[in-house]
Amino acid sequence: MTSDAVIAARDLGLTFQTNDGPVHALKDVNLQIARGDFVSFIGPSGCGKTTFLRVVAGLEEPTAGQITVNGMSPDEARRARAYGYVFQAAGLFPWRTIAGNVKLPLEIMGFTRAEQEKRVKKVLQLVDLEGFERKFPWQLSGGMQQRASIARALAFDADILLMDEPFGALDEIVRDHLNEQLLKLWARTGKTIAFVTHSIPEAVYLSTKIVVMSPRPGRIHDVIESPLPRERPLDIRDTPEFLEVAHRVREGLRAGHAYEG
């Protein structure tokens, strides 16, 4: 394990016991994520990409191997509030305004009122939602709600951002826009981001490292270090380098499926 690995997994495994016998959600997963990396996890349903993220977050207990987050166990890292987690749905509380929702983790973590106000203002600016503080979630579009939920995950200054298909439910135009914004945000904040997705272009466009996973048992099929520069305009997606990476991801996904049946 190198010292700059923020997330390090060794021979990680997770087996769920179900009525139909054991399900191997994760098997022999070895992975290092360095500080400042943008790592995407891509693969078909059941490949364990969400499960891996939940293990990192301390929401699931691994049954084999080791994993450290910031050098601690995931549960310690959770208690130390080392990460912000963005779920597939925005999950804003309908009885709180946008500002109130962003404030929620800050209230729980015991920030002073003045500090809360300051941080809410800052992160809402970061996701381009200033002026919507007093709106209720239902008054915002799906994309704006998801941005608010990202702001909420950023509010308490965790170095790690875990994102589980955050844009999966949005249409492609909104998704492009949010991808671009997310890259800008990543460049500005220097956070380490782990990002689960179903979309090849999204994974290639965003990541410095793409983890291709395959199902039954859930494992890592390929890890691709992206040759693309960190600075990425949207039209980088038409360059040969981009298409080459996308091709390699697609091949990996196909191969991961091939020896299944």
Place this chain on the structure above:
Amino acid sequence: MKSILPILTVVAAIIVLWYGAAVWLNSKWVYDQAARAGVEVSFSEVVKQTMNQERPKLPAPHQVAAELWKTTVEKKITSKRSLIFHSWITLSATLLGFAIGTGLGILLAVGIVHNRAMDMSVMPWAIASQTIPIIAIAPMIIVVLNSVGIQGLLPKAIISAYLSFFPVVVGMVKGLRSPGMMELDQMKTWNASPAQTFWKLRLPASMPYLFASLKVGIAASLVGAIVGELPTGAIRGLGARLLSGSYYGQTVQIWAALLAAAILAAGLVGIVGLIQRITLRRMGMAQ
């Protein structure tokens, strides 16, 4: 205006049916009287005589309305014959019982949601408690409490609470459990304590369920308070009016008390509904 027309139509239909039933049920007495006196009566005469009997089987609507008017507007509130006086007696027991029942219901629901032993044990008992007819258990509550020196308002309020805690428990348990796995995981990622999860997630999420239960609960409370007045031979309260009316065959008085109880219930449910609207709107959860 649009909603008032259907309401008036239904009310008119009920009044027409009521008059018809009054003629039908009260005509027997008119015919019996005529037969005893050995005279023939025409149908129009019969109808006329069914409208203003002193002890009709079913008093006509205008008789009940007149009785209501006489016992509310024309009597002083402090008078033993004022329905407002009796309504207040019942209302005070209802409100106290509702407060006790709601408080108890919420506490039980919190226990059921947070404690596995309570989850397994309390609900069957709560359901069993509601299968016992209240009319059977009410006298025992009165007698037992009386023997330890508790009289008056409190025994009635306890019977009223006995009826109203149940819908609150059921609704609150469902409401406190309404947050999904994702919301709970979210709280976990922020390392929220169980108390924080309760105050910031479970409790606000349960509000719509709580208000639905409170509407049922307040109506049940009123029924409980009235039933609580029956077995004691109480001389005050709507239940007492019902009881004394039936002792002396004063059907007009019974129906007036019934109607007063119905108006009271409608008013209480309306007030809870209003509080619901204001609260949920302020929470941004108005439908």
